[in-house]
Amino acid sequence: MDKLTMEDVFRTLSKPLQDFEVKPGKTALLLIDFQELVCSKPLLREAVGAGLPERQVREALREYDNRIRKAVKNAQRILEACREKGYDVMHVKLGAQTNNPLHTAKVNRKADFIVPNDAEKGRFLREVKPIEGELVFPKTNGGAFTGTNLDFVLRNMDINSVIITGFLTDQCVLATAVYAGDVGYDVLLVEDACTGTTRENHDAVVRIAKDVFLKVKTTRELLRTL
Amino acid sequence: MDKLTMEDVFRTLSKPLQDFEVKPGKTALLLIDFQELVCSKPLLREAVGAGLPERQVREALREYDNRIRKAVKNAQRILEACREKGYDVMHVKLGAQTNNPLHTAKVNRKADFIVPNDAEKGRFLREVKPIEGELVFPKTNGGAFTGTNLDFVLRNMDINSVIITGFLTDQCVLATAVYAGDVGYDVLLVEDACTGTTRENHDAVVRIAKDVFLKVKTTRELLRTL
Amino acid sequence: MDKLTMEDVFRTLSKPLQDFEVKPGKTALLLIDFQELVCSKPLLREAVGAGLPERQVREALREYDNRIRKAVKNAQRILEACREKGYDVMHVKLGAQTNNPLHTAKVNRKADFIVPNDAEKGRFLREVKPIEGELVFPKTNGGAFTGTNLDFVLRNMDINSVIITGFLTDQCVLATAVYAGDVGYDVLLVEDACTGTTRENHDAVVRIAKDVFLKVKTTRELLRTL
Amino acid sequence: MDKLTMEDVFRTLSKPLQDFEVKPGKTALLLIDFQELVCSKPLLREAVGAGLPERQVREALREYDNRIRKAVKNAQRILEACREKGYDVMHVKLGAQTNNPLHTAKVNRKADFIVPNDAEKGRFLREVKPIEGELVFPKTNGGAFTGTNLDFVLRNMDINSVIITGFLTDQCVLATAVYAGDVGYDVLLVEDACTGTTRENHDAVVRIAKDVFLKVKTTRELLRTL
Numbered sequence: 086m087d088k089l090t091m092e093d094v095f096r097t098l099s100k101p102l103q104d105f106e107v108k109p110g111k112t113a114l115l116l117i118d119f120q121e122l123v124c125s126k127p128l129l130r131e132a133v134g135a136g137l138p139e140r141q142v143r144e145a146l147r148e149y150d151n152r153i154r155k156a157v158k159n160a161q162r163i164l165e166a167c168r169e170k171g172y173d174v175m176h177v178k179l180g181a182q183t184n185n186p187l188h189t190a191k192v193n194r195k196a197d198f199i200v201p202n203d204a205e206k207g208r209f210l211r212e213v214k215p216i217e218g219e220l221v222f223p224k225t226n227g228g229a230f231t232g233t234n235l236d237f238v239l240r241n242m243d244i245n246s247v248i249i250t251g252f253l254t255d256q257c258v259l260a261t262a263v264y265a266g267d268v269g270y271d272v273l274l275v276e277d278a279c280t281g282t283t284r285e286n287h288d289a290v291v292r293i294a295k296d297v298f299l300k301v302k303t304t305r306e307l308l309r310t311l
Numbered sequence: 312m313d314k315l316t317m318e319d320v321f322r323t324l325s326k327p328l329q330d331f332e333v334k335p336g337k338t339a340l341l342l343i344d345f346q347e348l349v350c351s352k353p354l355l356r357e358a359v360g361a362g363l364p365e366r367q368v369r370e371a372l373r374e375y376d377n378r379i380r381k382a383v384k385n386a387q388r389i390l391e392a393c394r395e396k397g398y399d400v401m402h403v404k405l406g407a408q409t410n411n412p413l414h415t416a417k418v419n420r421k422a423d424f425i426v427p428n429d430a431e432k433g434r435f436l437r438e439v440k441p442i443e444g445e446l447v448f449p450k451t452n453g454g455a456f457t458g459t460n461l462d463f464v465l466r467n468m469d470i471n472s473v474i475i476t477g478f479l480t481d482q483c484v485l486a487t488a489v490y491a492g493d494v495g496y497d498v499l500l501v502e503d504a505c506t507g508t509t510r511e512n513h514d515a516v517v518r519i520a521k522d523v524f525l526k527v528k529t530t531r532e533l534l535r536t537l
Numbered sequence: 538m539d540k541l542t543m544e545d546v547f548r549t550l551s552k553p554l555q556d557f558e559v560k561p562g563k564t565a566l567l568l569i570d571f572q573e574l575v576c577s578k579p580l581l582r583e584a585v586g587a588g589l590p591e592r593q594v595r596e597a598l599r600e601y602d603n604r605i606r607k608a609v610k611n612a613q614r615i616l617e618a619c620r621e622k623g624y625d626v627m628h629v630k631l632g633a634q635t636n637n638p639l640h641t642a643k644v645n646r647k648a649d650f651i652v653p654n655d656a657e658k659g660r661f662l663r664e665v666k667p668i669e670g671e672l673v674f675p676k677t678n679g680g681a682f683t684g685t686n687l688d689f690v691l692r693n694m695d696i697n698s699v700i701i702t703g704f705l706t707d708q709c710v711l712a713t714a715v716y717a718g719d720v721g722y723d724v725l726l727v728e729d730a731c732t733g734t735t736r737e738n739h740d741a742v743v744r745i746a747k748d749v750f751l752k753v754k755t756t757r758e759l760l761r762t763l
Numbered sequence: 764m765d766k767l768t769m770e771d772v773f774r775t776l777s778k779p780l781q782d783f784e785v786k787p788g789k790t791a792l793l794l795i796d797f798q799e800l801v802c803s804k805p806l807l808r809e810a811v812g813a814g815l816p817e818r819q820v821r822e823a824l825r826e827y828d829n830r831i832r833k834a835v836k837n838a839q840r841i842l843e844a845c846r847e848k849g850y851d852v853m854h855v856k857l858g859a860q861t862n863n864p865l866h867t868a869k870v871n872r873k874a875d876f877i878v879p880n881d882a883e884k885g886r887f888l889r890e891v892k893p894i895e896g897e898l899v900f901p902k903t904n905g906g907a908f909t910g911t912n913l914d915f916v917l918r919n920m921d922i923n924s925v926i927i928t929g930f931l932t933d934q935c936v937l938a939t940a941v942y943a944g945d946v947g948y949d950v951l952l953v954e955d956a957c958t959g960t961t962r963e964n965h966d967a968v969v970r971i972a973k974d975v976f977l978k979v980k981t982t983r984e985l986l987r988t989l
Binding site for chain 1: 625634635637639640641642643646669670671672673676678683684685686689690693694
Binding site: 088131146192197285 | 372
């Protein structure tokens, strides 16, 4: 046998997490922060406005943008399948009711990251935007649960398992997934329907969370089960 | 200018997180899961019992054990300073009131990770164990906030900033820190008073969280401010 | 000394609750369910539609309507004073994002009490309706805290005391006030800026809550302190 | 038809609340504050110590004591039936980990009502005290949900309906019942297994809550369904 890591040791000591099972009426799709603000265009404008050199910003954004586009495309496929099969869909977004900084949660206020509901950069990406009958949860912090009544709504709908997609894996998605697992939801993270600030951070979150407090699948794997 | 990463870009777009400030009556020290169960001795026994080859397990544990010991020693110094200066101290631990699996939260029950309050492996490490007058929060899941009344207690004490130490950086510490930042606490993660399943996972969590939703300091840096 | 009641006995055993103090930046005004649906017009229509005899319904509504109008007038004076002095104002209302019953909380769904956001009867009473810059919290259950992110918002604004007005004293106002007191807010119930299903129930709630977990004042008394 | 009250009108407009159904594995019995401190003996001592005239206190306590004893006896019968049939039992009690006032929630701290875990008056009444394998939830405020992890535990056990018994109807029982109904539990209040500061307050709470956000039964009615 090869060298063991402590990850191997810990995994041996736990019962393997059961496969994630979609259950009509029990499973909801969560779409986290699919908004203009994760796209390269506003990021480019802001970064250059903040004094970063345009050429290097463009270069960094190129790789990032590819990851975002791929994740949006995958989320779109999942969303369409969920709508077709009647799975509940919950859209979570950054959005403050006013531009009064006090109406944005401290964690984002400290970073001066305020996104009023009517801001252009707060608009949903058209590929995955809500349709009538779907719930939207605006938040002004990271995790979808701590700053909204999402948990209240889900439990009142008797939903106990969630499929998580969106941005960014190492920020809002992480906070949402950790909370969901921690309070008892079955959680599926669709690894190619989300991405992180960097690929490295995305991979780290997947490695840390996978089979510990959530299951990880690709879009293709998930679609086969819907 | 060198190549930019998306991490550089995102950080340029946020206001830098202010320095963490300890404030008597407002700051509490959280000690997460300083229990026998993180130590190499019970892990060795269990891993070998589960069929892993003893030699390789010992090797993996050696490096891990060094990290744990160092973190315990640092946490002990912080704890002693906090006691001396009168900062509030909260001990969080894995502990179920009964060994009925239903009394352990789903996230740990799924992994068959049940630690009854009277289990030997649940005992506090003597270097940092609670003394009279300090609160203990038993939990049966990962994060210290979701599964206990810690948040209720802290807000009723008017505490709004927390110093986080303990185990494991990529599991319970992560869940605790994410929640704390997300609901508005000022959070300090003491990077050498905690450690992860692997060093790589510890480093990833520090990189992901640092200056995004919490501040990171070493024990030495923190002690200078207490 | 006259006959003692157990209420006298219990009150002697507790330290009297301190006077409620308004504090700029720390105190918010909560307006609960100031909507058409509490008014006699829609109630008359619905009651007669449900088969109740119109004359008797009108009679019952006359006394109720007087109480409602008086409370609305008082709430309006408080609201105007709060706006003038810069106290934060939070509007809580019954309102579901969709008319899907599953999107209404169980407690109201069980009673078939569903108020979609765009329903006429859900409109704010014009005397106290929100103006730009004021937060609105739609809920689909009774208490303003359990079914919304109101608590999250208030604590992120460092607000620790609330002035409660609205409808009905023995339903949503009660649930809101009990929660607020229980988690640690200083609570003021303005007894003539709210009313109950019956006067008797209103009085019972005031008697039960007063000086136990909240303070009670009249509008006039409150206005003197703003 | 006789005179209508607004209570009649409102009830006509709601769908009647379905009967409360006990479901093995889904229903738990909550016992609230069955402790020495609700008994006439410590109350007499404290009231006289606080300067109230002994004779009048004794008189007030006589009627109160009868109500308490009857409720304890009924709760005991329910508890025994629940144990026999295998329903989960949760004991909630007033109890602070330390006698540091800051470790008691503000709502009780303001009233100087601090009950350390080891205080004599905090002891469970022997008729209904916990046995091995039953969970105990100490709290330092009124409602059993806001100040403990009871909600977390119940949802992780997949319990969605609760039978409420205990003291006092117009204080801790009220706060517990309102919260439980509001977040979606099916709630049964056993009207003769609880009582209030006064009979009048008890009756008012029953009248206000009954068939609005909970069902009310007598012990005898409940026992027939267990």
